[in-house]
Amino acid sequence: MPDWSYHPLKKLLLNKLHAKTSREFLHKSMSTIASTPGGRSVIGFLGHMNPPRELQQNIYRTKFSSPVGLSGHIDPNMSGLNAFQELGFGFLEIGPIVLYGPSDKKEPKWEKGKLLFSNQQEKVPLKLVIKKLTRLNIRIPIIAKIDAQVTRNEWEIIVQHLTPYVDAFIGTPKQIHSYITNNRSQCLDRSFYMSFSPDELDNNNIQLIDLTQHSCIGGVVINAPRQTDGSYWYEATHAKELLTKTIKRVKALFPELIVITSGGVETPEDAFSLVRAGADLFMLTDGYVKAGPGLPKRIHERLLYEEIQPINNQNWYWSFLFGLSILIGGIIALYFAFTSIILPYDEAFIGLTKADILQVNPLILAFMSHDRMALAGTMISGGIIYIQLARHGIKYGMHWAKITFHSAAIIGFLGIFLFIGFGYFDWLHGLFWLVLLPIYYFSFREGKKIIDFPASSHGKNDRTWKLGLYGQLMFIILGFSIIVGGIVISIIGVTNVFITTDVSFLCMSPQMIDTLSNNLIPVIAHDRAGFGSALVSVGLLVLMLSLWGFRKGEHWIWNTLAIGALPAFIAGVGTHFYIGYTTFIHLLPVYFLIILYFTGLVLSYPFLRKK
Known part of the structure; x- marks a missing residue:
């Protein structure tokens, strides 16, 4: 669903529905199209969204066709997994993953133009994750985020079962430290990323110096700062600015450390600011919902604008x-x-x-x-x-x-x-x-020999x-x-x-x-x-x-x-x-x-x- 159809439909219909209802409608519709014969070609024709080759990068033996990823907050039920890889994303986050299905959860909701996520976040049981990943032909990297509340034993079971299907794991520093301490010889199969908020780094609760001591650690995931509203939360107003400062500080101390951000991006200019600050990869959250499915493509064009060399005119x-x-x-x-x-x-x-x-x-x-x-x-x-x-x-x-x-x-x-x-x-x-x-x-x-992608300096919504x-x-x-x-x-x-x-x-x-x-x-x-x-x-x-x-x-x-x-x-x-x-x-x-x-x-x- 390109932006030129998404925004009229969003204004007329989607904003009037429950957030989860509109989300599942969109994701299942796109996934159905992508699953039908010729459906991928239709999506490609409408959007022309493949990432340009200039933005490809290899991180720990994993090829990322684009630095733009999608947070698991947006598709916790993995309904649109088959379609998102056609929309220009370089990787997808799934989760948070638990061993068994949660007993209760609250749906996200729209309120005053904001997408509010419940503190009782929607979680994905391991069985559903394996079912989805084995049935779908996924051609881009998958990063699995494991729920912070799982026990040590549950963590090890989840990692063991998902290692053949995913490219990396995200967890809390405590979870990852405990796992690699007891499984030092096995943890080399996949990279592990420690998840922080800027406040945790500011308060020095975690010493980043410890990260360099473990070869299994791929890097860090810095989550956008949040504001609470009762039992719900939403991204802070100046999330991008706070993320930018945090990234610069981390990169100044550890230039080689891989930094992934989650949230804080609503416009192509936001994404460019994070990359310029030192982010290697970044995941879209509610900014993707506000801006529309064309946001990855627009980000590619904005990033490419800074990469392009003087144009050599082709024969025409x-x-x-x-x-x-x-x-x-x-x-x-x-x-x-x-x-x-x-x-x-x-x-x-x-x-x-x-x-x-x-x-x-x-x-x-x-x-x-x-x-x-x-x-x-x-x-x-x-x-x-x-x-x-x-x-x-x-x-x-x-x-x-x-x-x-x-x-x-x-x-x-x-x-x-x-x-x-x-x-x-x-x-x-x-x-x-x-x-x-x-x-x-x-x-x-x-x-x-004409293969170039367009670039654009436009970065605002x-x-x-x-x-x-x-x-x-x-x-x-x-x-x-x-x-x-x-x-x-x-x-x-x-x-x-x-x-x-x-x-x-x-x-x-x-x-x-x-x-x-x-x-x-x-x-x-x-x-x-x-x-x-x-x-x-x-x-x-x-x-x-x-x-x-x-x-x-x-x-x-x-x-x-x-x-x-x-x-x-x-x-x-x-x-x-x-x-x-x-x-x-x-x-x-x-x-x-x-x-x-x-x-x-x-x-x-x-x-x-x-x-």
Whole structure:
């Protein structure tokens, strides 16, 4: 569930439910999607959230693809474990784990915009943990937190049973010290992390010097300071600042010690502050619930912003030429749609000249003109978007821009097979694709080495960002709607060809048109199918551009959507008024798309256009 869907749903529904009810609904829904065939690909397509390779690190023989982890507080029942590894996390904490299920526990709750956790924390029995871990295909590290109240014997049983399934353990200093003292020869299989609060370190209750004496100790987990509210607790207001000071003090004394934090992160800037202070890994808690599932990805982009080297421009000229060719092809098609409408080879196939058709029913040529104008406008829009992706995405090595560019281009090429749905092959279209093929081949080759991830300096969860999410949602719906419309028009083009309002406008039934020439409807069908396939291609461009390109200050994204959509809308609406085909129900889908377009532009303007 990306942020652009999470926040509208959270505002309308989730905040009105019990915290546990909304949590389980989200986690089980995401986990169900991840478990179905193709579900992981769907999550990846919507979020594009894989961590960049620059953030990978190895700690004690364990590979962490990202320093961002998720605290066990967020998913104590492990309902969403299968989905979280698809959302960009580098590791997951589970627990606190007990040997047997607890007799009583209180659910978390929302109160005055805060997520309150019960002092009687939800705990996970060992049996459930083993059941989950054996059934799921977990591909990222798992760190098991053992409950502070378990006995020494229970601790040893839990560690013994979980060692094959987890990569590290978290416990209290007393628990870990007792275990490694009695199991010094066995504790080398997994690392152990001692859990502290900043107050415990400040009061010198635990001497950190002891940590360096045991090779089994992996490091420390510093928990965000808490404030109590009756039988509940929540993170302190200045948790991040206190964590930062504690990390600096620990790192100053023990530079090589691995430091993991839990909590204190609600924005990408918070995460960057902890990393800059010396945190090696950090776990998200209630900040993840407030910010949304896109927080790991945004943190990656903020951290990557500090890591990036001067950009070496990639080859992008063939991709630019491909977009330019489609743009020019659309302009040429628009010219013919306004002038001759049908070309000599069309007349030869139909068996009627333009004058003959005009004499019988001039509305037939007007109808054909409106399909060809709409196709031309769509091609021009597609060409503009391809050019912008080449200039601002592929040029700078953006992997998401390459995927967007080539996915839409391949779908566009495959659309040529729809042209012959009724037995008519447009030689001009065929020649156009033959010219494009070598250009696209070189464009595809120059994009093979493009693997970079985007970076962003934006680190706040401000109002501008939230407005941008709603604008992003509008454009995502727009792109998806265009794809659906293109599929419907393509199907109509290769089946019935006409809809009811078409017949009303022409004042002729398909049977009557067929009596004029058996080849007239195939020509019209080829126009419709071609227009439909072009819509699918452009819809993919808009959808993927909106899914993956929205970042603070990316003004070229706003410009591309604003300028790129205009030719298609102007041609789509203008041609209907030009020929007098203004039936409201026929144009209603286009009006809906225009509303989405303008609403998206207004809402996303502060986020994308302002620096």
